[in-house]
Amino acid sequence: MKKSFLLLPALFLLAFVNPGNDITIKGSDTVLPLSQKEAEVFMKKNTGSNITVVGGGSGVGITALIDGNTDICMSSRDLKMEEKLKLKEKNIVQKTIAFDALAIIVHPSNKVDKITREQLEGIFTGSITNWKEVGGADLKIVVYSRESSSGTYEFMKEHVMAKKNYASTVLSMPATGAIVQSVEQTAGAIGYVGLAYLDKKVKTLSVSFDGKTFVKPSMAAAKDKTYPVSRPLFYIYAGASEAKVKSFVDYILSTDGQKVVQEVGYVPVK
Numbered sequence: 001m002k003k004s005f006l007l008l009p010a011l012f013l014l015a016f017v018n019p020g021n022d023i024t025i026k027g028s029d030t031v032l033p034l035s036q037k038e039a040e041v042f043m044k045k046n047t048g049s050n051i052t053v054v055g056g057g058s059g060v061g062i063t064a065l066i067d068g069n070t071d072i073c074m075s076s077r078d079l080k081m082e083e084k085l086k087l088k089e090k091n092i093v094q095k096t097i098a099f100d101a102l103a104i105i106v107h108p109s110n111k112v113d114k115i116t117r118e119q120l121e122g123i124f125t126g127s128i129t130n131w132k133e134v135g136g137a138d139l140k141i142v143v144y145s146r147e148s149s150s151g152t153y154e155f156m157k158e159h160v161m162a163k164k165n166y167a168s169t170v171l172s173m174p175a176t177g178a179i180v181q182s183v184e185q186t187a188g189a190i191g192y193v194g195l196a197y198l199d200k201k202v203k204t205l206s207v208s209f210d211g212k213t214f215v216k217p218s219m220a221a222a223k224d225k226t227y228p229v230s231r232p233l234f235y236i237y238a239g240a241s242e243a244k245v246k247s248f249v250d251y252i253l254s255t256d257g258q259k260v261v262q263e264v265g266y267v268p269v270k
Contacts, residue, residue: 027061027074058151076151091239126167
C-alpha cells in the first residue's frame, strides 16, 4: 500500500480568506496514514477546510505543539513528565483516536515463526546477534529501528526491551516505510511497524510475553488484547485550539471516522 506523507492544502486561496479552516497536524509516522486518510475524507465533506499532515515521529509532533507550530500532535506514546510540564500552561487535551498492534517483521525467507519478549530484548539490545540463537539459520541478525524521536521507538524500549538501551549496531530509519523496505531487501533483517504498514513482502512473527502463548499480530488480536504488543494512538492539542480542531476530531471519533480507522488497518476505539 502506497502512503502519502504530506497532504498539501487543496485550496491555497481559502487559507487566507478563511484561516480558521486551516489545520496543521504533525507527529507520529504510525498515525500518519490514518490522519492522511481521515483528512482526505473530511475535506471532501467540508469544502473550504484545509488540513496539512506531516510525519517525522511523535517527538517531532510534541516539540511542534510545545513551540506552537502545530494545531494537533499525532503521538503513538504518552507524554513524558518533562513534556507535560512544558505543556502545562496550554491546558492540553489528549484523545485516543485508535489502537494499534506493533508487528515484528522479518524477511519472508526467514524460517523463524515465533519469538519471545526476552529474545526480542536480546536482539534489540545486542546480546543476540545470530538467528541460530533463536532457532533459525546461521545468519547474522540485521536490526532496523525508528529514530529516537519516534513514539514507536520509545514504546518498543519501554514495553518490549525492559527499558534497556538499543544496541549501537541497530540501524535507525527516518520513517516506518523505510523499515519495511529495508526488511524486504535484507535476508537477516528484523524490524517493527504498526499494523497499517504491513506488507505481503515481509513476514510477521508470533510474539509471546510468557514463553507459552504465541500470538500473531492482527486487528482481531489487538481488539481482544490477546496480542501482547498493543497500544493506543493519540491526538494531543492545546485547549485554546479546541474550537478550531473540534469538528475534525469529532469526525474521527464518529461512526464514520472509526470506519476509516478500521479500513486503514487500525483498531477502532468503539
